[in-house]
Amino acid sequence: MKKKCLECTEEFTGRSDKKFCSDYCRNSHNNKADSETKKLIRNINNRLKKNHKILSKLNGTGKTKITKSRLIDEGFYFQYFTNIYTTRNGNTYYYIYNQGYLELDNDMYLLIKNKS
Secondary structure, three states, X not given: OEEEOOOOOOEEEOXXXXXXXXXXXXXXXXXXXXHHHHHHHHHHHHHHHHHHHHHHHHOOOOEEEEEHHHXXXXXXXXXXXXXXXXOOOOOEEEEEOOEEEEEOOOOEEEEEEOOO
């Protein structure tokens, strides 16, 4: 049975459920289909890594106070974090893996490192 490849549109013969003429065309087609999702995930993961690196660099002691402007100057993006922890007191800690921060008064932040 003659069929057309979904990627290169060349005619080929094969099983009735075969969609591509070669592994190259199959891989190429699937890579194109997933490229936007992969790009988004890669960009977010890179942003998370950079945020984690900034917090690790600025928080050498495990508990440090720092200004918001210093974090911004380092290239920190506040909208990217991995989880949120809210205490009984109502304090909200934002974490990037094991590095966290808590917004304080007067544009100050408490940087902390979770040991677990």
